[in-house]
Amino acid sequence: MNVWGYWKCPYCGETVRADHKDCPKCGTSIPNDVRFFMDTSKPIEYVDKEQENNEANWLCSYCRTQNPTQAEVCENCGAKKSDALGSYQPDPEPITPEPKPNPRPRQRRQREPEPVRKRSIIKALIFPMIMLAAILIYSWYIKPVDREGEVISFGWQQEIGVEEYNTYRENGWNVPSGGTVVSSNREVRSYKQVLDHYETKTKKVAKKVKDGYDVKYKDMGNGQYKEVKTPRYKTVYENKTYKEPVYRKEPVYDTKYYYDIDKWKETDVLRTSADDHEPKWAETDLPEKVDSPKYGDKRQGSRRGTYWVVIKDDKGHEQKLERSLDEWKDLKEGDKVKYQTHRYSDDPL
Ligand SMILES: [Zn+2]
Ligand SMILES: [Zn+2]
DSSP states (O other): OEEEOEEEOTTTOOEEETTOSBOTTTOOBOOTTOOOBOOTTSOOOBOOGGGOOOSOOEEOTTTOOEEOTTOSBOTTTOOBGGGOOEEOOOOSSOBOOOOOSSSOOHHHHHHTHHHHHHHHHHHHHHHHHHHHHHHHHHHHHHSOEEEEEEEEEEEEEEEEEEEEEEEEEEEESSOOTTOEEEEEEEEEEEEEEEEEEEEEEEEEEEEEEEEEEEEEEEEOSSSEEEEEEEEEEEEEEEEEEEEEEEEEEEEEEEEEEEEEEEEEEEEEEEEEEESSSOOOOOOOOOOSOOSSOOTTOEEEEEEEEEEEEEEEOTTSOEEEEEEOHHHHHHOOTTOEEEEEEOTTOOSBO
């Protein structure tokens, strides 16, 4: 829809509606070089549909009168439109009417959302960035570092397991071959998550809703202004309910077997140790192998050992470092050994 613009009488200063060619107060005619304007202090006056005109006036090349586009000859001197000098240059920028004190302050509403959005983006990024920095610092901090020390002494400990052949009571979800089931029982083997019920919860959801229009007036170059409405939106928050599943832990039962089984089992150890570089196994009369054993028979079981060096670190502290037997054997007093520690501690890993 178009609304009427105005012109100012150059003689008496009256504001005259654009469809009047003469000043109603003093009779002065509309000047040839007239510039139309909107008078936002006056109530808006709409142009009748049949009078609506969206094309700029043309300027007569002889008398410079402004003529509406539908006039084929100058309304003042009869010169042809095809000889026109040009046309009225409308204002390029649409006019925004002055905000009225009521019903609401439009300007503020329009400008506010942007800084708020920017601030919330920054807010949303701060936490992940702090987390990332914390993770990086932490992983640097706990990353092991290499250090070097000098071997000053040795130590070792060796064990021979002592195994006894007997009937042992064991239990399990399966019975191994040779086992004799004594009893069985339904017992909890594991747990599974089972859907128990749904819980109704509410959350706030942002929603954009229409909040009236922003109105601007575009100069048509003939005394009329086109009313351009753009819808304005605002964000409102609504409570929305949703269902969230709640799970419970449910036990899974299975049959557990209690059985007796005849076998070799470690019941004791023969231990030797010393702070020197010459490891020795314990002396024993126990056989390594027993054919067709009887209950209560004993034999040698597995052999294992731990071997360490005592080093002096770069701060002069003594540290104990465990090494494999082969590595340990080759070390000599005064050798440099590398080991790993943390940044925050002197203790070897
Ligand atoms: Zn006048
Ligand atoms: Zn003319």
